[in-house]
Amino acid sequence: MKITDLRIMRGPNYWSVEHPKIIVLKLALEELADTLTNEVPGFYSRLKKMFPAMYNHRASEGVAGGFFHSVEEGTTFGHVVQHIALELQTLAGMESGFGRCYPAHDLGTLQVIFSYQEERAGEYAAHAALRITEALIKGEKYRLSDDIDRLHQIREDEYFGPSTFSIVSEAESRGIPYIRLNRHSLIQLGHGVNQKRIQATMTCSTACFAVEIAGDKNATKELLDEAGIPVPKGTTVYDQEELKRAVDRLGYPLVLKPLDGNHGKGATINITNWKDALKGLAAAQKYSDAVMVEQFVQGFDFRLLVINKKFVAAAKRTPAMITGDGKSTIRELVDRENRDPRRGVGHEKALTRISIDRHTQNILKAKELTTQSVLPEGEVLYLKSTANISTGGTATDVTDLVDPYNILMAERIAGLIGLDICGIDVMTTDIAIPLNEANGAVLEVNAAPGFRMHISPTYGLPRNVAEPVIDMLFPRNKPARIPIIAVSGTNGKTTTTRLIAHMVKSKGYQVGYTTTDGIYIQDKMLEKGDTTGAYSAQFVLKDPTVNFAVLECARGGLLRSGLGFDQCDIGIVTNVSSDHLGLRDIHTLEDLAKVKSVIPKSVSKDGYAILNADDDLVYAMAEEVKCKVAFFSMDENNPRILKHIAKGGLAAVFENGYISIFKNSYKIRIDRVADVPLTFGGKAKFNIENILAATLAGYVSHFDIEDIKRALRTFIPSPDKTPGRMNLFQFPNFEVLVDYAHNVGGLKAIGGFMEDLDVTRKIGIVAGVGDRRTQDFYELGKVAGEIFDEVIIRLDSDLRGKTAEEITLPMMQGIEEVAPHIQVKVIPEEMRAIAHALENAEDGAFVAIFTEDVHESVKMVESFKVIQHRKSMLVE
Secondary structure, eight states, X not given: OEEEEEEEEESSOSSOSSOOEEEEEEEEOGGGXXXXXXXXXXHHHHHHHHOGGGGGOOGGGTSTTHHHHHHHHOOOHHHHHHHHHHHHHHHTTOOOOOEEEEEOSSXXXXXXXXXXXXHHHHHHHHHHHHHHHHHHHHTOOOOHHHHHHHHHHHHHHHSOOHHHHHHXXXXXXXXXXXXXOSSSSEEEESOGGGOEEEETTEETTSOHHHHHHHHOHHHHHHHHHHTTOOOOOEXXXXXXXXXXXXXXXXXXXXXXXXXXXXXXXXXXXXEOSHHHHHHHHHHHTTTOSSEEEEEOOOSEEEEEXXXXXXXXXXXXXXXXXXXOOSSSBHHHHHHHHHTSTTEESTTSSSEEOOOOOHHHHHHHHHTTOOTTOBOOTTOEEEOOSSOOGGGTOXXXXXXXXXXXXXXXXXXXXXXXXXXXXXXXXXEESOTTSOTTTTTOEEEEEEESOOOHHHHSOSBSOOOOTHHHHHHHHSOTTXXXXXXXXXXXXSSSHHHHHHHHHHHHHHTTOOEEEEOSSEEEETTEEEEESOOOSHHHHHHHHTOTXXXXXXXXXXXXXHHHHOOSSSOEEEEEEOOOOSOSTTBTTBOSHHHHHHHHTHHXXXXXXXXXXXXXTTSHXXXXXXXXXXXXXXXXXXXXXXXXXXHHHHTTOEEEEEETTEEEEEETTEEEEXXXXXXXXXXXXXXXXXXXXXXXXXXXXXXXXXXXXHHHHHHHHHOOOOTTTSTTSSEEEEOSSOEEEEEOOOSHHHHHHHHHHHHTOOOSEEEEEEOOOTTSOHHHHHHHHHHHHHHOSEEEEOOOSOOTTOOHHHHHHHHHHHHHHHOTTSEEEEOOSHHHHHHHHHHHXXXXXXEEEEOSOHHHHHHHHHHHHHHHHHHHHHHO
């Protein structure tokens, strides 16, 4: 077996709209193509032994043990790869449970689909699942632990920490989208102008100066002391001499910690002698030259959390510890503690496994113990000097016990330091007693405090501390999203996108839009190229100046990585016709329609899918959506439109020469088609469809009729406004059209426009794109033969794996079948083909250039026009 293609979906996609995060494998079974699992002796028992927890996999049977039963009865090995990939991620502490496996178009090949939590882990799991399946087939030994360890590491390196995850989850529960801005914890919540950013528990509202103050423990202590808040006495030292003076003045016991440290790194507590003080100084100076020396305050370690000036939670923290039983060694007691199912690797679970690291070894050495020592029954041994959860400590929720004095104190501290999210470390014997009465003290103030101890305490009630963070960033009724209109279809989507963007801009919005030409922010192209995938969509949604997005969504991007957004407000599908068939396992028009249907399926329930009622495949998409539907049609008597309107639906139609909206029993005329520049006096009928879709988009966006009409009339097609879309040039004796049409549907549309032209000769410069089927080249040739009196066949600069003959010969055969009499030339270079056509165009001719490079083609035509003008001036 081998993986011949692997794709990572990051948004709603062809395979699943409900499960946006999936891995898509194309798996060639090779010699196992005709072999099922029950035909390999011992395979079932070996699989069951290696993955006993896989009993919980229900598979298609829908009951526990369902997958095992299918393996025992006989299933494909692709099905096995799918389930092992899911189980590997589960064993490494990652949630994943969705999967599918079905035959691909190629014989002996399967499509294997499974969900992932972290994409690099999902990719690793795919390859590991294949290795494991092959080892199980051969009966070879396999070190499963190596893969689990690697997946654990990937998870720790790249997945959200518990604090970030809690905030993102709370945002998602409120319908607030998020975009991960880097591999770490920098997250954008919301879109465009409404976005907010977080990094762990630091937000875009966190004041820089407050973080600096909190990071300077000495400055923090001085501020709190002056405000009447109990703090331990102490000083800052830089060397042994200064440490000696501090010890003499403060006395034992002491605490040493780096001045600008965090998470307990480099801290040593309860120092009672000079030898330990020197060790504490060395430990702290690994993180900071400046070391704080403070009186050690007796009591328990508490964390108070204040968010947006309000106390929200408190936890009692206990360092990692074990209790002796008089029989077990310290190592055995730690191992026993680590078997607690709540403990995992890093942030995988509510608790972290306890490691016997150098710090722990030093504690044992100071107590004259080793890992083989046996603790007396009932004796408690603390294995760490700090109570951090990340080093194996535990947390007990005490939110409801905190004395009002301590609550007020915590809120005052957050205000004094200036932190919007503030963690306050307190040492006291009882948090239910005012700190000043219990002889307790505030030890530290933390910017970006961890939420883990509050959302998943070891004991007590979990607290949703992410809720007040989202309340602070997005107060109720404050929008997080911006309107998104997504446009798909085989032909017309770029023109429709540009027209809608123009309409939205004319309403005063700051528009970001994507097309096959580039990414535009407020009409400025910021990236050039075919920018119709997820990256381009997120480019717009991440821009802080954009308050309305219009996104062209093409087939390639949807199949490559899915949509770049979770949902849109309006989804438009213009049409579905033959294009790119045979690529990426899309072989039929029905397959292609399913790709395009991702757009209407991703419309929010209160939004609109705008669909072409004249296209059977597009019309059928209405049955699969959960949102409202509006149709458009070139025929006002289309039975589908009449039926829809009779049910109170909304539609836009071309009727009696007008663009009109049907709503219930009313007809709203928007404008006369001939007065809309994009229709070229009503001749470009394919553009009328685009106008109908755009008009509906404006109407359901609550734009005034007059504003829609004004936008339609002020959208003037030109090489600048609509590059490669019906760019017409008038020469003294002939006309030239530059268009990007590159498939049969696009060519037919241009042919329809040319039918009404009063010209003497029609010349077409056409090309077949290399990643098409031979049948497509043939059909393109037939259409060209039906339209033109002369055809010039050119080639794209990239033949995409084909030879020139593989493209030109079927095209010439198609032309020969329908028009054997017309003149056909093959001029491979595009610019040479254009130059030939322009130089030889006769009076009254119409030259249609179907271009690959719009910019260069327009430039050549305009240059030729200048030359022609100069020649005419010289003649005069």
